[in-house]
Amino acid sequence: MVDLDGTLVDTLGDFEAALAAMLTAIGRHPLSRAQIERLVGKGSEHLIRSVLALTAPAGAQQDPAAQEALTEQAWRYYQAEYLRINGQCSTAYSGAEAGLKALRAQGLRLACLTNKPIAFARPLLAAKGLEGYFDHVFGGDSFARKKPDPLPLIETCRALRSAPAQTLMVGDSSNDAAAARAAGCPVVLVTYGYNHGEPIRAVDADGFVDRLDALALRAATATPTQ
Ligand SMILES: O=C(O)COP(=O)(O)O
Numbered sequence: 033m034v035d036l037d038g039t040l041v042d043t044l045g046d047f048e049a050a051l052a053a054m055l056t057a058i059g060r061h062p063l064s065r066a067q068i069e070r071l072v073g074k075g076s077e078h079l080i081r082s083v084l085a086l087t088a089p090a091g092a093q094q095d096p097a098a099q100e101a102l103t104e105q106a107w108r109y110y111q112a113e114y115l116r117i118n119g120q121c122s123t124a125y126s127g128a129e130a131g132l133k134a135l136r137a138q139g140l141r142l143a144c145l146t147n148k149p150i151a152f153a154r155p156l157l158a159a160k161g162l163e164g165y166f167d168h169v170f171g172g173d174s175f176a177r178k179k180p181d182p183l184p185l186i187e188t189c190r191a192l193r194s195a196p197a198q199t200l201m202v203g204d205s206s207n208d209a210a211a212a213r214a215a216g217c218p219v220v221l222v223t224y225g226y227n228h229g230e231p232i233r234a235v236d237a238d239g240f241v242d243r244l245d246a247l248a249l250r251a252a253t254a255t256p257t258q
């Protein structure tokens with residue numbers, strides 16, 4: 033199971049562009065990439081709510097109904113813009129496609145499991161030429177709950193016909209690692225992604241790789257344990 037944002041594709045540029053368009057449309061200032069990086073990985077609803085809270089005018093008090101209406105409006109602007117620019121300001125990480133290719137060549141079944149809405153995830157994978165490596169693609173709205181809940185991983189294992197203890201999660205954040213631990217899956221983290229502004233090597237994981245093709249190499253040379 034391979035995460036998408038921060039693991040396969042560096043999508044910060046897409047987030048930055050779509051959020052800037054949305055914020056401008058509602059009369060607020062855009063955020064920097066560094067600010068956005070801390071907020072990515074917990075799905076679009078979390079992102080929009082966090083961005084609205086961060087950019088709220090100082091001292092502004094809004095009643096809950098007005099706040100919900102603004103969130104709804106912001107989501108519509110953001111969704112339209114994200115779908116329009118999806119993939120244009122993002123790049124697959126070096127070693128990502130080679131890693132997927134090598135894992136497939138080893139006969140492994142692969143699923144992409146992201147918190148990104150499925151309507152954003154599929155076109156992005158297609159635009160980067162990565163869709164064909166996956167038996168399944170699941171988004172943050174494919175199941176009732178998102179990572180760090182274990183449910184999406186358990187359901188993905190079921191789709192892959194693979195026991196959780198035999199199914200590796202590859203991600204870039206504590207969100208992925210917590211979901212994997214809770215689901216009983218081993219987890220390897222890439223060191224180059226987004227981890228909510230925290231150092232990645234401090235996260236409880238079974239291993240770390242600097243490139244996805246390094247993971248494939250390790251899988252190929254690993255000796256079975258008793
Ligand atoms: O939060 C998102 O939109 C995507 O996050 P993920 O691909 O790292 O799960």
Ligand SMILES: [Mg+2]
Pocket residue numbers: 035036037038039073203204205225226
């Ligand atoms: Mg990620």
